[in-house]
Every structure is written in structure tokens, then in C-alpha cells.
Amino acid sequence: MGWGKEQGLAELIAKSLSKQWDDRLAYQYGRIELGPAYERLKKAEKWLSNQPDNPVLLLTLGRLACMSQLWGQARHYFQESLKLQPELETFHALAKCYESEGLETQAALTYKEAILQLEKKG
Numbered sequence: 001m002g003w004g005k006e007q008g009l010a011e012l013i014a015k016s017l018s019k020q021w022d023d024r025l026a027y028q029y030g031r032i033e034l035g036p037a038y039e040r041l042k043k044a045e046k047w048l049s050n051q052p053d054n055p056v057l058l059l060t061l062g063r064l065a066c067m068s069q070l071w072g073q074a075r076h077y078f079q080e081s082l083k084l085q086p087e088l089e090t091f092h093a094l095a096k097c098y099e100s101e102g103l104e105t106q107a108a109l110t111y112k113e114a115i116l117q118l119e120k121k122g
Contacts (some may be wrong), residue, residue: 010035014043021047023056030060037067055085059093066097086117 013029016022029044041064044057051057058081065074078094081087091114098107 010040014040017047021051023054026051026054026057026060030063033067037064038070040064041068041070053084055081055087055090058084059087059090062090062097063093066093066100069100071097071101088114088118091117 010029010032013025013032017025017029026044026047029040032040041061044061044064047057048061058077062074062077062081065071065077074097075094078090078097081090082094091110095107095110095114098104098110
């Protein structure tokens with residue numbers, strides 16, 4: 001998919017979410033990597049007023065903040081998402097963010113915490 005199409009997709013998802021909330025669309029919004037993530041982050045943060053305790057939205061916000069290199073903000077969103085719903089994918093996104101920031105030890109500890117969570121579930 002080219003940048004133009006992906007940018008159009010982001011706008012289409014945002015428009016759809018402003019009319020009717022859908023976790024699957026919010027999830028995909030955070031997966032779009034081309035184009036300015038900071039603009040998408042600012043738009044998505046507005047959705048928090050109606051979805052304050054939504055772990056999927058918080059994961060999306062974390063991803064967008066990490067893409068925007070807003071490390072502290074990204075960690076906050078990921079950790080809030082994990083408090084609500086500890087998912088392996090969220091741990092992985094948090095660890096990748098730590099790695100992007102150059103915090104390898106924190107990333108390793110996050111991976112370890114994810115393994116412990118998996119053991120609890122199993």
C-alpha cells in the first residue's frame with residue numbers, strides 16, 4: 001500500500017470512529033506506519049474522552065506516541081492499557097518502544113514480565 005492510500009485509510013478510519021466506535025478500527029489506526037504519526041496521535045487522544053478505559057485505544061495511543069518518539073507518553077499509554085487488559089501484544093509494543101529509546105534492560109524486563117503473564121494465564 002502506498003503512502004497516499006494509507007494516509008487516506010487513516011482519515012477514513014478516523015471519520016468512521018468519530019461516528020461510531022469500533023475497537024478493530026482503533027487497533028488498525030495504530031498500525032498505520034506511513035505518514036505523520038503525531039497528527040494521528042493528537043486526533044486519537046480526543047477519543048479518550050468517550051473511551052477513557054479502553055485498552056485497545058490506549059495501545060493505539062502508545063504505538064502512535066512511540067512512532068512520534070514521545071517515549072514517556074508512549075510508556076504511560078502502554079502501562080495503562082496493561083493495567084486494564086494485560087495482553088502479550090501490548091507487552092511487546094512496550095518492549096519495542098523501550099528498544100527504540102535505547103533502553104535494552106527495560107525492554108528485557110518487559111519481555112520477562114510478559115512471559116510471567118503468559119504463565120499465569122496457562
